[in-house]
Amino acid sequence: MKKFWLFIVLTCVFFSCSDSNKSNNNPNIPNYAVNAYLNTSLPSYNNLLYVSSPVYVPNYGAKGIIVMKTGEGTYTAFDAACPNQALTSCVAMTIDGIYAVCSCDKTSYNLFTGLGGQEYPMKQYRAELSGSSVHVYN
Template sequence: MKKIWFFIALTAVLFSCSDNNRSNNNPYIPNYSVNAYLDMNLPSYNNLRYVSNPVYVANYGAKGIIVMNTGPNTYTAFDAACPNQELTSCTAMTIDGIYAVCSCDKAQYNLFTGLGGKEYPMKQYRVEVSGSVVHVYN
């Protein structure tokens, strides 16, 4: 019985140390509500059917969102705002292959991880897939 409690406690500690909280407490990007449904049957989102083909979606989050298929039924979604710049100083990040590039400092962020070697990673959103619909939310 002690082993089970130890395992539960260890699991709770490991999951509470996630860096996801750091990316979502970015002082430069406000916490806008995001609730997007992207139907991959539509031409605008058809590239999400294929691995490593990111798609920019305007009108969500601070500067839009970037969604990418990272593997079988696995997706990432990040805010397109530059995570290490004032919100008003830069336009939305652009997509360059599997990277998002900030218009202000030209920093590149990996769309698999959201990391870019700067203080703050990209602001991440949750993703669920049901059939051909990708749901991005927070």
């Protein structure tokens, strides 16, 4: 019986572990180090106090980052580079409501999920609320 429970526990641990970088690899977007603190008290980042009000932040990642509050204390952060185009062929994606739109192929990507119906989703970064700042990092 002990072997059975050990098998169950090891199986659960094995399947619950995942390599978050593996699903976030994209041959079109290099892996840049990102470590940004966005103070929601500042006018530039004040929209991050409200759900579904994304903010574009230049000078991070490949083409800047897009950050959005998705719920109480939860945020998403994605690279603004078009995930299915060569990095040099497009400018940063633009925000249209809760979507990011690629300038090259006009694909819309949902800022809750990063999905856009193409081969690669948006490149995602970690985002956590830390006091009055949103910490975006990888």
